[in-house]
Amino acid sequence: MAWKVKIDQDVCIGDAICASLCPDVFEMGDEGKAQPIVEVIEDEALYNCAVEAAEACPVSCITVEEA
Numbered sequence: 001m002a003w004k005v006k007i008d009q010d011v012c013i014g015d016a017i018c019a020s021l022c023p024d025v026f027e028m029g030d031e032g033k034a035q036p037i038v039e040v041i042e043d044e045a046l047y048n049c050a051v052e053a054a055e056a057c058p059v060s061c062i063t064v065e066e067a
């Protein structure tokens with residue numbers, strides 16, 4: 001299985017919740033918006049933390065879907 005991670009940076013408010021919950025998948029970019037470190041995840045543990053971050057994102061701008 002593989003999953004694709006996307007972030008809508010127009011919506012991201014830069015609170016870094018995703019990067020602190022799941023630092024192997026999300027990082028904060030120079031403009032204070034989150035960005036994916038990896039766009040395609042193949043590891044189930046990373047998938048689980050990416051989904052946790054997506055659910056915790058206060059503006060729901062993270063999507064994790066099957067690649």
Ligand code: SF4
Pocket residue numbers: 007011012013014015016017018019033034053056057058059060061062
């Ligand atoms: S949790 Fe959502 S709003 Fe916060 S930095 Fe990550 S993507 Fe942006």
